[in-house]
Structures are given as C-alpha cells and as structure tokens.
Amino acid sequence: MEDRTLAAQIPGPLGRLRPWRSFWVRNLRPAGALLGLALPRLFDIALSFSLLLGLSPLLLLRALAGRLQSGRVLDRQLRVGRYRTLFEQLRFSGSLPGGSTALLINVLRGDMAFAGPRPMMPRESAQLPPRALPRFEVRPGLVSAYRVQRGTGIAYEAEHVSDVEFAYAESLKGNLGLLLRGTAVSALKGAERPAPPMLDFFGIDIVNTTMEEAVAWILDRADGDAAQLMAFVNPDCLNIAYAHAEYRSVLQQASRVLPDGIGIHVGCRMLGTSLRANVNGTDLFPRLCAAAEAPGGPSLFLLGAQPGVAELTARNMQERFPDLRIAGTQHGYFKPEEEDAVIERINASGAGVLLVAFGAPRQELWLARHRQRLKPGVVMGVGGLFDFYSGRISRAPQWLRELGLEWTWRLLQEPGRMWRRYIIGNPLFLWRVLRQARRDAGAAA
Numbered sequence: 001m002e003d004r005t006l007a008a009q010i011p012g013p014l015g016r017l018r019p020w021r022s023f024w025v026r027n028l029r030p031a032g033a034l035l036g037l038a039l040p041r042l043f044d045i046a047l048s049f050s051l052l053l054g055l056s057p058l059l060l061l062r063a064l065a066g067r068l069q070s071g072r073v074l075d076r077q078l079r080v081g082r083y084r085t086l087f088e089q090l091r092f093s094g095s096l097p098g099g100s101t102a103l104l105i106n107v108l109r110g111d112m113a114f115a116g117p118r119p120m121m122p123r124e125s126a127q128l129p130p131r132a133l134p135r136f137e138v139r140p141g142l143v144s145a146y147r148v149q150r151g152t153g154i155a156y157e158a159e160h161v162s163d164v165e166f167a168y169a170e171s172l173k174g175n176l177g178l179l180l181r182g183t184a185v186s187a188l189k190g191a192e193r194p195a196p197p198m199l200d201f202f203g204i205d206i207v208n209t210t211m212e213e214a215v216a217w218i219l220d221r222a223d224g225d226a227a228q229l230m231a232f233v234n235p236d237c238l239n240i241a242y243a244h245a246e247y248r249s250v251l252q253q254a255s256r257v258l259p260d261g262i263g264i265h266v267g268c269r270m271l272g273t274s275l276r277a278n279v280n281g282t283d284l285f286p287r288l289c290a291a292a293e294a295p296g297g298p299s300l301f302l303l304g305a306q307p308g309v310a311e312l313t314a315r316n317m318q319e320r321f322p323d324l325r326i327a328g329t330q331h332g333y334f335k336p337e338e339e340d341a342v343i344e345r346i347n348a349s350g351a352g353v354l355l356v357a358f359g360a361p362r363q364e365l366w367l368a369r370h371r372q373r374l375k376p377g378v379v380m381g382v383g384g385l386f387d388f389y390s391g392r393i394s395r396a397p398q399w400l401r402e403l404g405l406e407w408t409w410r411l412l413q414e415p416g417r418m419w420r421r422y423i424i425g426n427p428l429f430l431w432r433v434l435r436q437a438r439r440d441a442g443a444a445a
Helices: 002-009 019-054 056-070 099-108 122-126 130-137 145-151 159-169 172-189 211-221 235-243 245-253 262-270 281-292 309-320 336-349 362-370 385-389 398-402 406-413 415-444
Strands: 074-080 086-092 113-115 141-143 198-201 204-207 228-233 256-259 300-304 326-330 353-357 378-381
Touching (some): 019 113, 056 099, 074 122, 113 172, 145 159, 145 172, 145 398, 159 172, 172 398, 198 262, 204 245, 235 415, 262 415, 281 309, 281 353, 281 385, 300 336, 353 362, 353 385, 362 378, 406 415
Parallel strands (some): 204 256, 228 378, 300 326, 300 353, 353 378
Antiparallel strands (some): 198 204
C-alpha cells in the first residue's frame, strides 16, 4: 500500500499512468510494434501477388518462350537468404528479356523482399566479416541501398555497411522510399557503358576513379617536394572553363581533376561512357580526415571562407577525429598586401595538404599562381566545403543525394545566389555536352 501511495506521488514514468495511457502501454503498443514488423512482409505479399496476377498472361508467354528456347521453364541459382538459410533464386530460362520477373515468385513465397540487401552466393557470404552478419536478419531484396547509391556514384562505403544499416532501420516507409529511388536511379543509369580511366569534357581531362583511390593518391603525395594541384569540377566549373581561357588552362595543367556532381554522371551517359564514382570534395573531406588521423598521416591547413568558419570546421573535425592534426586555419578575406604573410604561415605550419575554399575559379587560379611557393605536397580547391562542416549550411538528406538531386537542396537554401548556376547553368552544360557528343560521333564516322 505504501509503495502504491509513493508511486502515485512521483511525477513522470514512475508515477501513476492515466487510464488511456496505461491501456496503450499494456495492450496497443506491443501490438503496434508487432504490426510494424509485419507490415513490410504484408506489403511484399500484396504487391508480388498483384503483379503476378496482373502480369500472368505475359509471364506465361515468357515461361513458354523459355521452355521452347532452352527446354526448361526456370533457371535456379543457390543463394543465401534470411538467417543464412539457402534458397533457389529463380529466373525464366532463355535469353529473351523479362527473365528476372520470375523473382516475383521468390518474393511471394518469402525467399526475398522488394527492398533488402543483394542476395549472395554461399561462397561470397562466407567471406563477409563478422560485423556484416546483421544483414542476414532481413530478407535479401530486389533493390538494395548499395545498388541505389552505386547508381548515382555515392557508394563510398563497402556494400555490407549499407546492408547492415538497412537491416537495423528497416520499415515499410523506408522500403517504399528505397523502391521508388531504385526505380528512378535505374531509369537514369540505363544500360551498362564502358568506364574509361579518363573522361574528356570540353578539352579537360577528368580522372574516372573511386573515392578510395582519390584519398590514397593524396596521402601518397602529401610529403612530396612539389605541390600537386588537385581540382574538383562540376557542371558549373566546366561552364566557366568553357569561356574562361585562364581557368581552363589551369585545369588542363592540374595534377588531377576529379568529377563532382550528378551532372557529370549524366554528361558521361550522353557521351557513351560511365562514371565510376562521384568523387566530390564534400564527401572526400571526412574520409581524408579519417585517413590522415592514422599514425604518420599528413596534417591539414584550412584556408578560406568567412572569418571563423575555417576554425569552426577544424574544431568540428578534430572532435570527430581526435588524432587529426590541423596545422592551421585562415579565413579567405585577407588583403592583397597580406598574401605573402599568409603563404609564409602555410609553409611554416608543415601541413602536407592545403585545402582552399575561395570558390571556383578563384581558388584554382590562386593556387596555380602560387603553386611554386607553396610547400604542402597536395593543394586543392574545395569550394563551399567549410560551410558544410562548420554547420553554417546543412547538406541535403541522404535520399535526395541518392536521387542525384542535392542541387535542388542548395537551390532552396540560397535561391538568389544559386538560381543562375542551376536553372540556367545545368541545361547549358548538357547542351554543350550534346554538341560535343555530336562532334565526337561525326569525327568517328
């Protein structure tokens, strides 16, 4: 009796619950949790059954065609499913289109889901590290988060990392979003195309590489004697270079130019090639910081942006990477007569990597002009990167980035400054790429 009286007097979760709340906690909340777990599977059953029923005439014709062509209706491949149980992944036999529609049978009978990690072969699953095992807590899917990210060039982590994140966060809402993004990305990606080591846009060579390789390239050259100039180019940069001879010359003579943005991805498709990864400076920066944090890694110098922004960026990154060495910071609003002192400060800091955030083309022109005087092994222009990592400007949500629509987020944030770059600049870039594609086709003919 005393315990009940005391509990009634204690505010908060130890006190007496209101009748409606008590009923919810005791009865409806557990049922709601179970329903939330069941909804993704109920959705898969309903959608797969509807599609199989609606497409049944076409599926029967495809099955008959497979039988006539190969002597069997279905091909079966052994795959690892939920809880690491084995199942047979189905495909209509023969070489005609539509063979993968047989996967709807796998979804209906519970072997697979519409959204989930990629189904793996037994040998492949046996090679996964122990931290990847949670991916087997959910059914493999027709569309995976890694596949969507790879389609727009932002699959920077190992596949099992995306798979584990999906397994921990699976929900009906998340699955529906992933399905919609997967459909849109598949339409954008189109057929497979060759991925040459170098891309050519308007006479500028761009390295077609991966994020991991780009970071390794920086680390290998950070201790060098001569400054290596790295530049990132997006459609706006290439539009500027198209008409700005000095900037174009700097990019043509840079040690390495990397592709930044979905516009480059679309441009590659128009030229009949494929982009390996969207190697933009904003996503490269934290990976560079993580690599530089290792023993013997280079220190960084942050130059540019408004007063206080570089310092806040440095503080945020050192909180995230405690062993990261920031050799110094300097805002970008120094006077011309202070330029020599700024360069001396950079050189005296001993930094191996200099990141300059003046905006294109000013940052590349400044670096090219002072390249012989600068002692860091790698110097690079990074645009508005410090604004993001200082927290001054937020980045687009992951789902927008997976769709290649991060530019719409930037447009909404700063419409007065960005409208010309995106509303006029993006179509202008694609028109120029189309002209280049036609010239290339004419030359080949």
